[in-house]
Amino acid sequence: MSLVTTDWLEKNLTNENIKVLDCSWHMPNTKRNGKDEFLKEHIPGSIFFDIDKFSDPLAKFPHTIPTSDLFENLSSEIGIKNSDHLIVYDSLGIFSAPRVWWMFNYFGHNKISILDGGLIKWKNENKKIENGPEKISQKSQFKCTTKNEMLVNIAQVKENINNKKFELVDARSKGRFDGTENEPRPDIKSGSIPKSCNLPWMECINPISKCFLSKEELKKKFEKININKSSTVAFSCGSGVTACIVAKAFEIIDGKNFSIYDGSWTEWASQPK
Template sequence: MAAQTRALVSGQWLADAVRNNLVGPKLRVLDASWYLPKTKRDPRSEFAQTHIPGSGFFDIDECSDRSSQFDHMLPTSSHFSEYVGDLGIGNDTHVVVYDTSGLGSFSAPRVWWMFQLFGHSSVSVLDGGMKNWVADGHPVTAEHHKPERRQFQATLNRSWVKNFEDVLENISSHKVQVVDARSAGRFRGTEPEPRDDTLPGHFPGAINMPFTTFLDDSGKHQRPEILSKLFREAGVDLQKPLWVSCGSGVTACHVVLAAHMLGHPGACVYDGSWSEWFKKAPAEHIISEGGMSV
């Protein structure tokens, strides 16, 4: 790869790499699938049954702050370093992430962002995910061989992570535009949240850009001109700082990826997102059109 790693790689590019036995210490492929408990899908079990040849499994829940009451909050730098080193990844490894969502992409951008956040820019998302990989007739396997451990040194860019207090202060100051990547119904408060202890809605000033709008009908990422149009129509200025949120910090990373593809230096993620906000925020900072109750 060139010094500037592409944010997306095609299925054909990765299939050629697999066929030419390039997967190894310098190229690692990760299945980063994660699903909400309500889907009753077990991504680790699915990985054991079928995955892209040579790939490893990245568990978003395992590589997280397990002491937090909130789902998959970011791990420490040392935890991340240890975890990805065990996956055979060093600081000179090009990492390609994908997931098995029927949408084509769901959780892979979160792991792409985590690598970026911890100082590893040589990371790409497989465009179209496993959905298109299989549709295009590329090989899958159940075989898995644990790679040799490598040393990885993470360097956290803490400025890219926002917390409850940051968002609360921004509601008063209006300094930064904040995009919420959940569906329009969850954002407005007219559709239920997938977590039973959380009601839908949004915080003041948030701009809704459902993450699915960044994907085309096939599950591949929209072209740059379409992405530009989406941000423009939402009133988001990519020449200015941008923060993003969602349900628990996963699909917000679709917005980060899209902005990155358009040259934004780094959208910041509210890691706790709506799951945390709903539990901590005063009632006046929860806007909802619905009358749902937990």
């Protein structure tokens, strides 16, 4: 059950095995702050999951996946247990929650579901909202079992240009991919990684309901970009967040394995010329 509906969550909010995480994160050019917005409104009982905090503090690029030790410590601090069924959502419908879904899967915790439609759908249905700080339960002892195959690095991406071991799908807008639209980070030029293809993340989401498109609709989106169905697939974007949306869409179709290029275009475009 990798996606749950708002009605399902409403019925299961009091289940002691359920933990709800507000994973709201915003692009740097929006001037919005996920934690500030969480304090004003969130789904009852939610805990705020800070994507930037759950990142490697020594990394050169934004919100790089942390070490397993750091992820264990931070998850334990907010009371997450290996027995918990995590429900992740964000304030934009489907945007940053898939990143957290991927992170937990990468660290071996697959008891995690995305709230389809997120906070937008929840509010549109007039379901209950809370405000103020979260109530953190007792510190836990969360443990990771890292799945290294769910991550690719820049060396693998460079090698892949010549040996094509996997398909690389870029989740950014067509303009950013083609180099005709500016990147949100002013020091980064737009463009694309050689031999990658483009499926903008927005095309995987219903613009009205903010839910993922149906399985059949998503299947057609992937058929249009003509990737090799027998190949493994990796996903990239600007900095590793929206790549996870398209990766989730790919997983919805038939549950195939995938990986994320975490450094994504920000790392690629920052290489010395």
